[in-house]
Amino acid sequence: MSDAVDTATPKRRGSSVPLLKRLKSLITVLLTVLLTLVGLLFVTFIIGRVMPVDPVLAIVGERASQDIYDAAYKSLGLDKPLLVQFGIFLKQIAQGDFGISNLTARPVSEDIVRVFPATLELATVGTIFGVLFGVPMGVMAAVNEGKWQDQVVRFVGLFGYSMPIFWIGLVGLIIFYGLLDWVGGPGRLDVYYEDVIPVVTGLILVDSLIEGDLDIFWNAFSHIILPASILGYYSLAYISRMTRSFMLEQLSQEYITTARVKGLSERTVIWRHALGNVMIPLITVIALSYANLLEGSVLTEIIFAWPGLGSYLTTALLSADMNAVIGGTVVVGLIFVGLNLLSDFLYKVVDPRAR
């Protein structure tokens, strides 16, 4: 499948690259990531500090005497210089300590562990939806470049980019839940199914299968299908467009002509040869859209009362729960950076030319 690529480049497998050089590039990458992370934390920290909320008042209440106020002020480390405070902040985060949420009165890290699986589940099903439909659509558009199929795919994509997600979510809820009753309503499960199965992974679709409870599985499925397909529509738009342009590039290559001359069926040429080579850059695209879905789920979660990271973050923002906001933002940022890194890494694993 990949002979065409491999014969073109000299055979240089891992071992022939000098170890020192690899180590050096690894260190550079790690340093870059570390620097980005610290920068990210710094921006978050500054945002937290300029927020028009007095963290001391939030703890001691407005009737506290000046002494208590000062003591709390000191215990929070607010009397120290900003840079020292940032150092303390970094240290705490490195230990996984985001402080206590004012709203839930629990450690923010615990809260995040509790809400994150819901977001993960939603984004994962959404991405599966996007890949399942987006890739074939992109291939179809590239094969029929300029014809009506291409126009339809382009239009479907542009529609996806133009739709306000909170609006289409509302409209979808009215039509498919309110009028037609095809899907489950807001939330992850119907009320009488909640807290029935033990939490193993936090992903209800997985947990219910582990427990062998198909009723709950289908109930969870009926609840997730609408928000996930709405979210997935966005990644569909992005993935189909990128697949199209990657495919167009591949289809104009000579090895495609060779394959056709050899008498291979058009199906093999397109789906095996061309798409096989497209898969490499496509992994990056899919990882990026996955990261985008984790973020883009903020508004979807609110519409669908989905108890995930997005709702948690927004509630915290609206009630000025600073620790929760910072914790949530940092986690989302970390995932973003992590997925970017992962896609770079995968790229290098799959494509020897990129090493």
Place this chain on the structure above:
Amino acid sequence: MSIDTTPHDQGMKGWLTSESPESRFHAQMVQLYAGWQSLVANRLAFLGFMIIVLLVLVAIFAPLLATHDPSIQNLKATLLPPFTDGHILGTDDSGRDIWSRIIYGSRITLFIVALVAFTAPVFGLLVGTVSGYLGGWVDTVLMRITDIFLAFPRLVLALAFVSALGAGIENAILAISLTAWPPYARIARAETLTIRNSDYIAAIQLQGAGRLRIILGHIWPMCMSSLIVRVTLDMAGIILTAAGLGFLGLGAQPPSPEWGAMISSGRQFIHDHWWIATMPGLAIFIVSLGFNLLGDGLRDILDPKKAQS
């Protein structure tokens, strides 16, 4: 190059399609006309262009198009369905005319789009070109900062900024701009790197032009076309982000007729009075579709790869 061209004989069109322009202005006009023709030829892009023109016209002539005052409440006529008592799109829970509110809301949308379009790309352009042209440690530092902002999820960063600065339309615009500039810096830097070593830049350097002059006067114009495409494509995203902030109550504050906030306030009535939230959503959708169609078409028109083939 035809030698004997007497453009003025052929009227306006001949002058605009002339192959031997007589002045700089003439040449620019010829180029503009060619661009216009390829825009018209691309039907979808033209449709997008018309939508945006319509948006601008609606915003300008809002007082003439609106049938009611957008913020006057009429508690005797709340939640009216479309086409009753002269309310084209019905009324909301305070009896305000939805059609008029959408019409006036176009001004807010346009205001947001215009401000973001003039701040974020300019800032990105500055960072990108300076970084690309100067190189060295300046480049490293600036690109690191860009990467940090790029690493942040946009909506979350905008949310955090708005909550730090306080809710309101100006802060929403500021937050969106702060999150929108990094891609422009990347593009501008890439463009700068390709033209930094070209002969004409060397020629200007030999003439004694300073760095600022080279960057502003000779590199910026070259980055424009790719930047314009990107900005147009981003406009839809900006409109959606602004509407999302409005929806969350962090953007424009009531009673201003911002489309996202209108959806948010119509949300609680959606089961029995679908039009309150649906109509402003349609407006957002149409306008961002317009920007997307235009941006998509512009990319085809201005894409040098495609022009060569």
